[in-house]
Amino acid sequence: MKHSFSVTLTLWMVLIIILWNIVRTWTTLAWSHVLIEYSAKLAPTFSAIIGATWVIVGCAVYWSIWQEKAWARKMLLGAAAGYTVWFWSERLFFQNPRPNTIFAVIVNLGLLIIIYFANKSLSREAYERKIEYPGIE
Secondary structure (H helix, E strand, O other), rough: OOHHHHHHHHHHHHHHHHHHHHHHHHHHHHHHHHHHOOOOOHHHHHHHHHHHHHHHHHHHHHHHHHOOOHHHHHHHHEEEEEEHHHHHHHHOOOOOOOOHHHHHHHHHHHHHHHHHHHHHHHHHHHHHHHHOOOOOO
């Protein structure tokens, strides 16, 4: 299965997000006593559940793109929108203000642009696959 560059890049991004959330979940569980001691705004249990949820969603997105499922485009867009909303809501409501907001906006927009082009590539690949392997009547 040879994918276009933007789809390959998206697969790598999804894999990095999966690994990031695995580390986040493990760290939250391993250091929960420290987070409780220092009164973290987001409860350690809730943070671990969120991390595990994104690991599961990321694995489903990765698998659907890798297997070239028809619904991979919609799932990729939904997961990207959900992750963006989650990232910004956690950043704005649960974290202390940080001076690198402009950097976070630029990186987030850059990743969404890559996902947009990957989504276009996924739809083109699905169209070509239909032409290449017509159904038997």
